[in-house]
Amino acid sequence: MPDIATYVLNDGSTLPAVGFGTYPLTGEDGTAAIVRALEAGYRLLDTAVNYENEAEVGEAIRRSGLPRDQVLVASKIPGRHHAYDDAIASVRASLERLGIDRTDLHLIHWPNPGQGKYVEAWRALVQLQKDGLVRSIGVSNFTEEHLTRIIDDTGVTPAVNQIELHPRFPQVQMREVHDRLGIRTEAWSPMGKRRAPLEETAVISAAETHGVSPGQVILRWHVELGSLPIPKSADPRRQVENLDVFGFELTDDEMSAISALAEDDGRLFGGDPDSHEEM
Numbered sequence: 001m002p003d004i005a006t007y008v009l010n011d012g013s014t015l016p017a018v019g020f021g022t023y024p025l026t027g028e029d030g031t032a033a034i035v036r037a038l039e040a041g042y043r044l045l046d047t048a049v050n051y052e053n054e055a056e057v058g059e060a061i062r063r064s065g066l067p068r069d070q071v072l073v074a075s076k077i078p079g080r081h082h083a084y085d086d087a088i089a090s091v092r093a094s095l096e097r098l099g100i101d102r103t104d105l106h107l108i109h110w111p112n113p114g115q116g117k118y119v120e121a122w123r124a125l126v127q128l129q130k131d132g133l134v135r136s137i138g139v140s141n142f143t144e145e146h147l148t149r150i151i152d153d154t155g156v157t158p159a160v161n162q163i164e165l166h167p168r169f170p171q172v173q174m175r176e177v178h179d180r181l182g183i184r185t186e187a188w189s190p191m192g193k194r195r196a197p198l199e200e201t202a203v204i205s206a207a208e209t210h211g212v213s214p215g216q217v218i219l220r221w222h223v224e225l226g227s228l229p230i231p232k233s234a235d236p237r238r239q240v241e242n243l244d245v246f247g248f249e250l251t252d253d254e255m256s257a258i259s260a261l262a263e264d265d266g267r268l269f270g271g272d273p274d275s276h277e278e279m
């Protein structure tokens with residue numbers, strides 16, 4: 001079993017430095033892929049109401065035979081559940097589908113600023129944490145402005161902000177904001193999806209030097225930035241390799257060459273943030 005580093009969050013709890021993304025793993029094949037991920041050693045599973053696979057995640061944990069307290073489950077409140085009572089009900093319904101009595105991390109999936117109710121959803125998460133229904137609370141796809149608003153309103157800083165982050169989009173500005181506020185950066189689409197730089201010289205030459213795959217180089221780049229990537233893979237071989245990133249270190253030059261693949265223009269998303277409202 002790989003030795004996985006951990007991060008201590010601002011609420012004192014810990015998360016493994018690499019988690020497992022479960023979108024779009026659904027149905028029996030999805031459950032089987034998540035069981036394989038647990039067998040490979042992943043101990044943090046990232047799901048969401050909108051992935052429609054919370055039942056599969058819960059089933060995979062039970063099928064793995066692992067004690068519940070050894071697997072951390074993160075889920076997310078969707079945009080349509082931001083009103084206070086809806087957010088409380090949303091988390092309760094997620095717990096029901098997962099078949100567990102507490103999530104280890106619960107996030108607001110998107111701020112949906114046009115709707116303007118993310119502060120209500122945050123107040124609900126603060127209450128749910130007090131009530132013991134969620135361990136750590138955080139957000140996803142929040143800008144500095146959104147973060148400031150919820151912190152000013154409640155006095156509670158999110159433990160995590162899960163944002164799009166990969167070598168094409170290294171999020172220098174948001175990572176600085178997170179460092180200043182004491183928020184852990186979690187990375188979605190950590191490989192970069194269609195823009196994954198798996199064939200770029202900077203990545204391939206580091207892979208050859210360290211005797212690892214291009215995917216492992218990208219995930220190691222995350223770890224050295226202090227980002228917590230949640231790669232998704234349905235492939236057993238890639239699942240294993242994506243977790244095996246703690247046995248080598250990239251040099252400063254290798255890190256810089258990979259960061260130089262950025263096509264970042266300072267925005268939070270690859271596209272227009274306001275077009276990223278979700279339901």
Ligand SMILES: NC(=O)c1ccc[n+]([C@@H]2O[C@H](COP(=O)([O-])OP(=O)(O)OC[C@H]3O[C@@H](n4cnc5c(N)ncnc54)[C@H](OP(=O)(O)O)[C@@H]3O)[C@@H](O)[C@H]2O)c1
Nearest residue numbers: 021022023046140188189190191192215231232233234235
């Ligand atoms: N908060 C949000 O708004 C948000 C948005 C998007 C995603 N997410 C979360 O983030 C997770 C990961 O994001 P993602 O799935 O978009 O992107 P990703 O994990 O960066 O990329 C997944 C893709 O890369 C392939 N892949 C995985 N490991 C590889 C490797 N070592 N070498 C080559 N290819 C590899 C996978 O194919 P195979 O399966 O064939 O290996 C899959 O097609 C999601 O599952 C979800 O949990 C959150």
